[in-house]
Amino acid sequence: MAFLEISSLQKDFGSARVVTDFDLAVAQGEFVSFLGPSGCGKTTVLRMVAGFETPTSGTIHIDGQDVVSFKPNQRNIGMVFQSYALFPNLTVAQNVAFGLRVAGRPKAEIQATVREMLALIKLEALGARYPFQLSGGQQQRVALARALAVKPKVLLLDEPLSALDAKIRVSLREEIRAIQQQLGITTIFVTHDQEEALSISDRIVVMHNGRADQVGTPFEIYNHPATRFVASFVGSINVLNGILLEPERGIVALLGDVQVHLGRPLAGRQNDEVTLALRPESVTLGGNGGGVQLKGQVESVNFLGSVIRLSVRVGGNLMLLDGFNQPSSPPPKVGETVQVSFGAEDLMVPGE
Amino acid sequence: MRGRRLWAWLALILGMIYFALPLIGTLEFSLRMRRGEYSLDAYRVILSDPHFHATFGFSVLMALGTIVLGVLLVVPTAYWVRLRLPRWRPVIEFLTLLPLVIPPIVVVFGYIRLYNTSSWLPLTGSVGGTNLLLLFGYTVLALPYMYRAVDTGLRSLDVATLTEAAQSLGAGWITILWRVILPNVLVAILSGAFLTFAIVIGEFVLAALLNRPAFGPFMQLIGANRAYEPAALAVIAFAITWLCMGLIQLVTRFQKHTQIRQR
Numbered sequence: 001m002a003f004l005e006i007s008s009l010q011k012d013f014g015s016a017r018v019v020t021d022f023d024l025a026v027a028q029g030e031f032v033s034f035l036g037p038s039g040c041g042k043t044t045v046l047r048m049v050a051g052f053e054t055p056t057s058g059t060i061h062i063d064g065q066d067v068v069s070f071k072p073n074q075r076n077i078g079m080v081f082q083s084y085a086l087f088p089n090l091t092v093a094q095n096v097a098f099g100l101r102v103a104g105r106p107k108a109e110i111q112a113t114v115r116e117m118l119a120l121i122k123l124e125a126l127g128a129r130y131p132f133q134l135s136g137g138q139q140q141r142v143a144l145a146r147a148l149a150v151k152p153k154v155l156l157l158d159e160p161l162s163a164l165d166a167k168i169r170v171s172l173r174e175e176i177r178a179i180q181q182q183l184g185i186t187t188i189f190v191t192h193d194q195e196e197a198l199s200i201s202d203r204i205v206v207m208h209n210g211r212a213d214q215v216g217t218p219f220e221i222y223n224h225p226a227t228r229f230v231a232s233f234v235g236s237i238n239v240l241n242g243i244l245l246e247p248e249r250g251i252v253a254l255l256g257d258v259q260v261h262l263g264r265p266l267a268g269r270q271n272d273e274v275t276l277a278l279r280p281e282s283v284t285l286g287g288n289g290g291g292v293q294l295k296g297q298v299e300s301v302n303f304l305g306s307v308i309r310l311s312v313r314v315g316g317n318l319m320l321l322d323g324f325n326q327p328s329s330p331p332p333k334v335g336e337t338v339q340v341s342f343g344a345e346d347l348m349v350p351g352e
Numbered sequence: 353m354r355g356r357r358l359w360a361w362l363a364l365i366l367g368m369i370y371f372a373l374p375l376i377g378t379l380e381f382s383l384r385m386r387r388g389e390y391s392l393d394a395y396r397v398i399l400s401d402p403h404f405h406a407t408f409g410f411s412v413l414m415a416l417g418t419i420v421l422g423v424l425l426v427v428p429t430a431y432w433v434r435l436r437l438p439r440w441r442p443v444i445e446f447l448t449l450l451p452l453v454i455p456p457i458v459v460v461f462g463y464i465r466l467y468n469t470s471s472w473l474p475l476t477g478s479v480g481g482t483n484l485l486l487l488f489g490y491t492v493l494a495l496p497y498m499y500r501a502v503d504t505g506l507r508s509l510d511v512a513t514l515t516e517a518a519q520s521l522g523a524g525w526i527t528i529l530w531r532v533i534l535p536n537v538l539v540a541i542l543s544g545a546f547l548t549f550a551i552v553i554g555e556f557v558l559a560a561l562l563n564r565p566a567f568g569p570f571m572q573l574i575g576a577n578r579a580y581e582p583a584a585l586a587v588i589a590f591a592i593t594w595l596c597m598g599l600i601q602l603v604t605r606f607q608k609h610t611q612i613r614q615r
């Protein structure tokens with residue numbers, strides 16, 4: 001049994017089913033992100049693990065123990081909230097010491113742990129400050145130290161970075177990941193920011209309408225989306241509708257008459273409709289991106305820095321393509337007719 | 353524009369005269385005990401009266417007891433209502449306002465009927481029991497102020513998240529109330545406490561009808577039997593009330609500091 005095992009978890013609020021058939025096994029020391037749009041049930045699952053909500057059915061095992069009947073204060077779980085939730089009347093050091101004092105640890109041990117935790121978050125000098133004297137990023141680091149001080153079995157973070165500005169968000173997420181790896185603590189991290197999830201997770205759970213659509217490594221999620229929802233939610237994607245011509249040989253007609261050989265057998269029958277997906281970075285401006293060659297008209301050019309994103313109207317479809325910025329070759333202008341190309345092998349079939 | 357301003361000033365001055373004139377009159381009168389000159393004789397007489405000491409001490413004790421009982425009653429209730437029963441808040445708020453609507457005389461007659469010596473719980477039969485009854489009565493009278501103060505204090509806290517944070521760190525309900533909620537509403541409690549103090553010190557009806565030696569009945573007694581001393585007593589009572597108000601102001605300023613803290 002995995003260190004944290006959630007099986008057939010279900011949660012109803014009144015007549016609304018918010019979490020459905022949720023299964024997840026998290027190994028010890030693993031960093032798992034819950035990724036999904038607002039209202040998909042991420043927080044609800046997390047709160048059930050923490051004990052703040054009771055599952056309608058299903059089990060949650062931590063370290064081999066069924067914890068569903070345990071109260072939140074018996075579960076030994078560290079929790080970090082979006083709003084920091086530091087105790088305003090306590091100093092930084094007292095906040096970090098809170099859990100240890102509640103547990104009645106000896107004074108010397110508390111002091112040592114607090115010092116160790118403050119060093120971990122690099123705020124040794126600010127132990128005597130009150131929360132209102134700290135920046136948001138500092139407060140969240142204190143909240144992290146406070147949660148870690150009691151050596152919890154599992155660390156739960158619910159959108160801990162959402163209240164911070166973009167720069168801090170990136171540096172703090174790397175710091176969280178580094179601390180997590182250093183301590184080897186089993187972690188669940190809730191976010192609706194896909195870049196955040198992709199960059200720091202061992203595995204990602206993509207949630208949709210209370211279900212786990214896909215559980216996989218960032219690489220798997222991005223390159224082999226299990227459902228159409230995952231394909232469109234994680235990263236930008238071009239969705240192309242086609243007709244299956246020859247399932248065994250993987251031949252599909254795209255945009256009406258363009259025949260594409262995927263080179264692998266596809267599920268389905270002849271003349272079935274299929275949905276294919278293509279990442280913008282798989283499409284190349286010009287003719288040498290692969291076997292599939294198309295012509296279209298540039299509709300917009302977005303300069304994103306190292307990447308330039310074009311949208312090109314091909315047939316009736318709008319197609320996104322990403323190319324690297326090259327100082328020597330400026331991008332095409334809006335309205336220009338351009339050739340685009342991609343390799344048939346880069347076409348993804350969600351759910352395949 | 354100018355005219356309007358003039359009227360505003362006029363209204364203000366009229367109001368000040370309305371409030372200040374009787375006070376100034378009382379103060380002036382209280383200083384005239386010695387014929388032909390101002391003196392503090394009336395105050396000296398009052399302050400050296402052993403009944404003054406006894407009744408004032410009794411009322412102070414009652415006030416402190418009321419504050420403690422009120423805090424024990426109100427803080428957990430207001431906290432729980434905010435945390436788990438938000439839909440009940442209007443009902444609870446209405447209940448805590450009732451003492452403002454029901455006259456104390458009704459309350460005390462209710463008490464006397466319910467707890468007289470021939471009832472199932474004869475509280476009025478003993479001094480301790482009557483004191484307890486008086487304490488309960490005072491707590492009821494102070495309820496609107498105490499509840500409002502604490503509830504306002506709780507509003508500036510994210511009660512639900514702080515509770516969950518404390519729970520996840522292993523804290524039970526007592527610890528949460530004692531270490532997290534209470535310290536953060538302390539300032540609110542203090543301002544409620546000063547109001548309670550001022551109310552209890554001046555209260556007459558409950559103490560008189562329960563026949564307890566409180567400060568209120570003492571003031572009434574002096575007022576009925578002496579000439580200059582009641583005026584001095586009134587000034588003293590006013591001073592106490594104002595001191596309480598001043599302390600509330602002081603504490604509220606202190607609260608601004610803690611409110612910034614919560615940002």
Ligand SMILES: Nc1ncnc2c1ncn2[C@@H]1O[C@H](COP(=O)(O)OP(=O)(O)OP(=O)(O)O)[C@@H](O)[C@H]1O
Nearest residue numbers: 013016018036037038039040041042043044045192
């Ligand atoms: N206490 C509750 N009572 C009723 N419905 C609730 C309750 N808590 C959550 N819900 C509903 O459950 C659904 C999932 O909520 P949840 O908070 O888990 O979403 P989320 O994925 O965390 O979203 P977000 O990214 O916005 O935080 C929502 O539709 C929400 O309205």
Ligand SMILES: [Mg+2]
Nearest residue numbers: 042043044158
């Ligand atoms: Mg949420």
